Amino acid sequence: MENHMFAQLFTDIASLWAKYHTMYLTGILNTLILAVVATLIGCVIGFICGILQTIPCGPKDNIVKRVLLKIIRIIIRIYVEVFRGTPMILQAVFIYYGMPYFFGVSFKDIWTVSIIVVSVNTGAYMAESVRGGIMSIDPGQFEGARAIGMNHLQTMLYIVLPQTLRNIMPQIGNNYIINVKDTSVMFIIGFNDFFAVHKMVSGAVFKYFPSAFLEMGGYLILTLVASFLLRKMEKRLAGKSNYELVNTDTLTMSAGTYSYPRDAASPFDETSKDYKGEKA
Amino acid sequence: MKKILSAVLVLMMLLASAACAESAIPGVEDGVLTVAMECAYAPYNWAQPDDSNGAVPIKDSAFYANGYDVMTAKAICEANGWQLEVMQLEWDSLIPAVISGQCDAVIAGQSMTSERMETVDFAGPYLYATIVCLVKQDSKFADAKGKSDLAGGRCTSQSGTIWYDSCLPQIKDAEILTPQESAPAMLMALESDTVDFVCTDMPTAQGALIVHPDWKILDFAGSGDDFEVSEEEVNIGISVNKGNTALVDAINSYLKDKTADDFNALMAEAIKIQPIE
Numbered sequence: 001m002e003n004h005m006f007a008q009l010f011t012d013i014a015s016l017w018a019k020y021h022t023m024y025l026t027g028i029l030n031t032l033i034l035a036v037v038a039t040l041i042g043c044v045i046g047f048i049c050g051i052l053q054t055i056p057c058g059p060k061d062n063i064v065k066r067v068l069l070k071i072i073r074i075i076i077r078i079y080v081e082v083f084r085g086t087p088m089i090l091q092a093v094f095i096y097y098g099m100p101y102f103f104g105v106s107f108k109d110i111w112t113v114s115i116i117v118v119s120v121n122t123g124a125y126m127a128e129s130v131r132g133g134i135m136s137i138d139p140g141q142f143e144g145a146r147a148i149g150m151n152h153l154q155t156m157l158y159i160v161l162p163q164t165l166r167n168i169m170p171q172i173g174n175n176y177i178i179n180v181k182d183t184s185v186m187f188i189i190g191f192n193d194f195f196a197v198h199k200m201v202s203g204a205v206f207k208y209f210p211s212a213f214l215e216m217g218g219y220l221i222l223t224l225v226a227s228f229l230l231r232k233m234e235k236r237l238a239g240k241s242n243y244e245l246v247n248t249d250t251l252t253m254s255a256g257t258y259s260y261p262r263d264a265a266s267p268f269d270e271t272s273k274d275y276k277g278e279k280a
Numbered sequence: 281m282k283k284i285l286s287a288v289l290v291l292m293m294l295l296a297s298a299a300c301a302e303s304a305i306p307g308v309e310d311g312v313l314t315v316a317m318e319c320a321y322a323p324y325n326w327a328q329p330d331d332s333n334g335a336v337p338i339k340d341s342a343f344y345a346n347g348y349d350v351m352t353a354k355a356i357c358e359a360n361g362w363q364l365e366v367m368q369l370e371w372d373s374l375i376p377a378v379i380s381g382q383c384d385a386v387i388a389g390q391s392m393t394s395e396r397m398e399t400v401d402f403a404g405p406y407l408y409a410t411i412v413c414l415v416k417q418d419s420k421f422a423d424a425k426g427k428s429d430l431a432g433g434r435c436t437s438q439s440g441t442i443w444y445d446s447c448l449p450q451i452k453d454a455e456i457l458t459p460q461e462s463a464p465a466m467l468m469a470l471e472s473d474t475v476d477f478v479c480t481d482m483p484t485a486q487g488a489l490i491v492h493p494d495w496k497i498l499d500f501a502g503s504g505d506d507f508e509v510s511e512e513e514v515n516i517g518i519s520v521n522k523g524n525t526a527l528v529d530a531i532n533s534y535l536k537d538k539t540a541d542d543f544n545a546l547m548a549e550a551i552k553i554q555p556i557e
Contacts, residue, residue, distance in 0.1 A: 019329075019555070020329055022329045022342070023327070023329045023342075023343055026342045026343075093373065093376070096382070097373070097376045097377065097379075097380045097382070098380075100380045100381060100382065101379070101380045106381065106382075109340070110339075110340040111340070187370060188370050188373055189369070189370075189373065190340070190367060190368050190369045190370075190373075191340075192338075192340070192341045192342070192343070192368070196368070199320045199462060199464075200319050200320050200326070200327035200343065200368070201327070202320065202462075202464040203318065203319065203320025203321050203322055203326050203327070203462065203463065203464055204320070204322050204326035204327060204328060204554070204555050204556075205322075205491065205555055205556050206322070206464050206467055206487060206488055206491045206492075206556065207464075207491065208464040208465060208467065208468040208471075209468060209471070209472075
């Protein structure tokens with residue numbers, strides 16, 4: 001009996017694919033493009049928020065600068081809390097239907113709206129990740145940059161953010177994989193992503209479960225490929241393992257620089273040499 | 281000669297602008313009627329990967345829409361000299377879209393209920409619906425002759441429809457589960473035995489029977505124990521933005537000569553080209 005049901009399921013999936021594969025593949029392409037573009041833009045937004053939030057400001061600076069910075073910090077805080085605290089599906093509805101209604105802004109293009117919604121949402125999460133990443137950088141880096149006369153923007157752009165980027169690479173990967181799946185809520189405003197194709201196909205032929213099964217397989221393949229590529233990128237960012245930072249020469253001021261632990265924290269991490277059985 | 285020629289040209293311009301002024305209907309100033317529908321609700325509207333059987337391309341998409349609603353929209357546009365553009369939206373987003381102006385009209389199998397009339401104006405009706413129930417043939421409700429025979433059953437229907445809001449509550453002691461977000465999802469609930477029966481309309485039920493030949497349609501029409509629905513609930517209409525009476529009149533000018541038989545014949549055609557195997 002069960003064999004018969006599985007056989008029926010796979011026959012249904014095969015017939016769905018045979019008839020609608022162009023629709024499914026177009027949906028996958030749209031999902032991928034939206035996820036990649038929106039994650040990139042979200043990263044940029046996150047980094048900008050990180051730079052703005054960490055502008056150094058003390059009680060000795062003049063009052064205008066202090067007030068301005070306080071306002072900027074409050075605005076960023078509100079942005080992060082609102083866009084992290086509401087579901088993306090409702091953000092999409094609000095931006096697509098509410099903005100024309102309240103502000104008279106009308107959107108000509110569904111891609112523009114979708115990218116805006118997903119980027120702004122991703123940016124809110126990335127802002128917090130970047131803030132955490134910046135906080136994890138040794139203060140010696142900031143002091144050193146100050147000492148050689150860099151201003152805040154230069155410190156951030158050339159010294160701190162590159163290191164932050166490497167630290168939060170796993171989180172960016174996380175956000176990208178989450179976006180691949182969360183773009184499915186964009187069907188609410190009519191964006192033709194992979195999930196919308198499921199609704200259309202099941203609405204035409206009433207084969208809801210086979211279509212859902214196929215879609216789950218599709219999403220799994222997408223995220224597995226993404227995971228694989230991200231790990232490869234992390235390994236590449238870590239650099240060749242036969243170079244080491246010179247820490248023993250006291251005249252070389254490498255204090256505060258931190259070698260990203262390729263050999264990891266515990267011997268049971270799959271990237272550590274102990275685990276692989278190599279000599280340390 | 282030149283004077284006569286320029287006089288003729290001026291006359292032509294005046295006539296042309298008079299003709300243009302006639303289509304200064306809000307929403308159709310550019311001559312394009314943008315219609316929103318779910319494209320996931322056979323046989324009213326569905327999506328297909330090619331333009332066979334006269335399907336219309338969906339805006340911002342590589343796919344095509346077809347179905348009873350698309351055929352009606354094409355006929356209306358032909359009668360009024362407009363071009364048709366089809367937009368795909370979720371069922372619950374259709375009315376917000378027409379209110380905010382993202383689309384000019386909604387032709388999606390919506391009933392002309394008084395709650396909807398508070399927010400939008402309706403043209404039509406362009407179909408008269410019949411409410412039926414779907415059960416599995418081996419269900420204990422398969423021999424029901426009226427809605428009182430369905431007492432005590434587990435049931436559900438699609439969210440935001442008259443089937444869920446006013447038909448299911450009429451069944452005595454029914455265990456009404458949460459509404460499903462689309463028609464296929466509702467049919468899945470029946471297929472997985474989450475419910476004993478679902479309430480829907482005849483065209484959807486006929487389509488479901490093609491995929492599930494072991495199901496049965498329970499039609500209580502004329503039995504005296506049918507669902508009590510007001511006329512507004514079975515009239516399927518076209519929503520437009522509130523106050524857009526010019527568009528309502530233009531659409532109604534095509535629909536007023538049509539009878540229920542015309543509608544049923546068109547629906548039978550739509551069911552025939554529905555891509556179910």
